Amino acid sequence: MWREITEADVQGVFSAPELAAYQAAAIAEGQDPMADLIEGVVNQARGYIGDNTANRLADGLTLPERCIRPALHMLRPDLLTRIDLPVSDDRRSAAREAIRFFERVADGRVQIEQPDGATDDSGAAQAMEVLSGADRVFTRRKQSGL
Numbered sequence: 651m652w653r654e655i656t657e658a659d660v661q662g663v664f665s666a667p668e669l670a671a672y673q674a675a676a677i678a679e680g681q682d683p684m685a686d687l688i689e690g691v692v693n694q695a696r697g698y699i700g701d702n703t704a705n706r707l708a709d710g711l712t713l714p715e716r717c718i719r720p721a722l723h724m725l726r727p728d729l730l731t732r733i734d735l736p737v738s739d740d741r742r743s744a745a746r747e748a749i750r751f752f753e754r755v756a757d758g759r760v761q762i763e764q765p766d767g768a769t770d771d772s773g774a775a776q777a778m779e780v781l782s783g784a785d786r787v788f789t790r791r792k793q794s795g796l
Contacts, residue, residue: 652708652765655688655722663722666734675733683732691725698752699762703753708765716762717755720748721736733792 661669672684685763692711697716713721723744727737754760 651763652767653710653715653718654710654712655692655718655725657684657688659718659722659752660684660725663719663726664729668730671735672729674731676683683729687725687728691721691728694724695721695752698756701756702788704758705762706764706769708767708769712765714762714765717752720751723748724752 655781664672682728689711692713695717696707699713700707727741730741732738747783751760755762
């Protein structure tokens with residue numbers, strides 16, 4: 651099942667003091683840093699998924715269920731630095747592991763579920779069919795004596 655990352659998902663990977671710091675952070679009116687960070691991380695993860703031509707992307711800012719937690723681990727350091735909290739080595743390590751996971755998805759070493767509904771076909775991976783080939787005019791044999 652493909653779905654959007656929710657704020658509750660994000661809150662699930664933070665400690666109570668980190669959540670309190672985020673909620674107390676001064677956010678300008680009209681800003682939604684959580685939504686901005688979720689969108690950025692989801693687009694990055696979808697880029698990795700789309701790099702493998704065997705994968706299809708569901709419509710919207712969605713990820714397969716298997717990819718939600720690694721995406722959250724990529725998002726966590728970004729949010730912590732945005733609210734000026736230190737990022738522990740464990741958090742950095744988890745983010746590196748998450749990126750490795752998505753690299754393996756891109757390489758086809760990790761299988762993900764394909765979407766059931768509508769798909770987004772706007773990705774960079776496109777198939778081309780060659781309808782005709784050009785005959786070589788200049789070959790090694792034809793250049794003898796030059």
